[in-house]
Amino acid sequence: MLSANKHAARVPYPESLRSIMSIRCAEQSRQWLSQWRGIAHGATPLRALPGLAARLGIAWLGVKDESQRSPLGSFxxxxxxxxxxxxxxxxxxxxxxxxxxxxxxxxxxxxxxxxxxxxxxxxxxxxxxxxxxxxxxxxxxxxxxxxxxxxxxxxxxxxxxxxxxxxxxxxxxxxxxxxxxxxxxVSDTSYEGYEDIPRDVMQGYGVIASELVEQADGAAGDPPYTHVFLQGGVGGLAAGIVSYLWEKYGARRPRFIVVEPVQADCLYQSALAGRPAGATGTVDSIMAGLACGEASPLAWRFLQDSVDDFMTITDDAAIEAMRTLAAGDCGDVPIVSGESGAAGLAGLLVLLRDRALAGAAGLNAASRALLISTEGATAPLVYEQCVGVPAASVLSRQQKWRASVDTAGISGCRAKTAC
CATH class of the missing domain: 3.40.50.1100 (Rossmann fold)
Known part of the structure; x- marks a missing residue:
């Protein structure tokens, strides 16, 4: 299901939101975290998937691989x-x-x-x-x-x-x-009287956007992506990334599409209601990280005027996306993406299979789509059950793929192969 957000606006980043989350604070968080032993030094990979992009009929497709963020395997x-x-x-x-x-x-x-x-x-x-x-x-x-x-x-x-x-x-x-x-x-969802810590959590997620801006090689002042697919949940990840990119690009920001399980559709329902709302389903999804029944009111303040489309997907769609990334079809690099991590690709695949839905989301041959793979195989047994092979097997093929290509000079979102 896809729902256009009638409140989405192409305007500069509001000062009222900048006072809560800003690029400045995201960069401060990035500096502090760079000193922590629990996190990888340097940015996580931005992996281009030119083969899959060609098969899907879009100009470019890239995946920010957060499985490499730390030993935790997650953003x-x-x-x-x-x-x-x-x-x-x-x-x-x-x-x-x-x-x-x-x-x-x-x-x-x-x-x-x-x-x-x-x-x-x-x-x-x-x-x-x-x-x-x-x-x-x-x-x-x-x-x-x-x-x-x-x-x-x-x-x-x-x-x-x-x-x-x-x-x-x-x-x-x-x-x-x-x-x-x-x-x-220390929660990633807000409620009445409790906003400072959820804001800090979301601000930390802005580090991903900071790295993406550095990794991009789009025209000066313009976003290098036309579409950014973001996982739902309570809305924290989406708010953290939207905040940074909205402040960076203003009215020229990319199109934001939020994806969540059909049975945990709290953000989709929030868009329909025009206020934070609860999910209508069982909130029992294989996408465990997105199985949330209530939208974060603080996150919603950032999403209500910036996300262009909200959509829901089935568990089967998520599993298909996991397998697609693991396979590395069309000569692309194999990627280990967990149940929640593959949700963005699942949403893209659903839209591109339906001409009317693709048109409604503004997807066409010129589209440049960015996905965030938010996790690797954080539950290895679940991953193997879904994909059919262990994560170690996929990583082995990934290493062989990387060894088989000349990666010199490959970076940014215009790369022809993965970085």
């Missing part, structure tokens, strides 16, 4: 650590930012406890950051979070609390535990 390594760091600095303004995640204040922070609900990746990132900073971490998991993801979070030193409900129930339980014990919630 969430950007959000929770920044939020934890900024919260610590609010409590201890004299601390040196780069020293917090290096553990230099562990003695001071040893009795400080942070807590969050998660579908997996956010909790793992928060647990890793808390471990390195020297504070305690409690993670609340709902019934649909896999045992694999639970173990990965526990391995980062977090205490795990399991509940029987869905993601929204885990958010409520995290808030209850925090109030009962005096712990600090």
């Amino acid at each position: 969430k390594a950007l959000g929770a650590p920044v939020a934890l760091l900024r919260q610590v600095l609010r409590l201890h303004p004299g601390f040196e930012p780069e020293a917090v995640l290096a553990g230099r204040y562990a003695g001071t922070l040893k009795d400080y406890t942070v807590i969050s609900a998660t579908d997996g990746n956010h909790g793992r990132a928060l647990a890793a950051a808390a471990r390195d900073a020297g504070c305690r971490c409690v993670i609340v998991l709902h019934a649909q979070v896999s045992v694999e993801r639970e173990r990965a979070i526990a391995d980062c030193g977090a205490r795990i609390v399991r509940i029987a409900g869905n993601y929204d129930a885990s958010v409520a339980e995290a808030a209850r535990l925090a109030a009962a014990h005096g712990w600090q919630v």
Whole structure:
């Protein structure tokens, strides 16, 4: 399903939003994170897929591969650590930012406890950051979070609390535990009276956009992409990237399309209602990172006037997209993209199979589409069940592909092969 956002506007980035999230703060976050051992040095790859683009009939297709962001295998390594760091600095303004995640204040922070609900990746990132900073971490998991993801979070030193409900129930339980014990919630979704930390999480995601601007070689002042496909969830990732690119390009910004599971369509419903709304489905999707029932009100403030289209996809469409990226068809580089990571490609494939939908989304032979693969095989067994082969096999073929091509001078979004 595709719904055009009647409130989308081609205007300069509003000052009211700049006061909340800005390029300046995103760059500050990028600098601080560059000193953390839990994150890769340098930008994640922007991989061009010229073969798939040609098969689909568009001018260019690229994937920002966030599986390479850190050992966590997810873009969430950007959000929770920044939020934890900024919260610590609010409590201890004299601390040196780069020293917090290096553990230099562990003695001071040893009795400080942070807590969050998660579908997996956010909790793992928060647990890793808390471990390195020297504070305690409690993670609340709902019934649909896999045992694999639970173990990965526990391995980062977090205490795990399991509940029987869905993601929204885990958010409520995290808030209850925090109030009962005096712990600090570090969540990627906002609610009444709780916006500073979700804003910091979203600001961390702006690092992705910062790298994309550097990696692009479009005409001066113009965006190098006509379309940017972004995962839904509560809206945090989309808001973080939209904020940066909207401020950078103003009224010339690319077309933003948000994709989410049909059974977790809170942003789609928010667009229809013109305000933050809840999902109409079961909120039980294989796309665990996007299985959210309520839109973040703070994220919605950035999305309501900037996202041009909201769409929903099925789990089967996501699995097909995972397999397409893993196969590396048409001579393209094979890519490991998890269930939520492949959602953008799933949305693009759905649109391009229907001439009317493609036209409604402004997709044609001149389109240059950007996807964000937000995660790799963060749940390896789930990935293998979906794709039919283990992630290690795909990575082996990726290494062979890279060894077989001359990558000298390949960068940016006009590359003929992957970088």
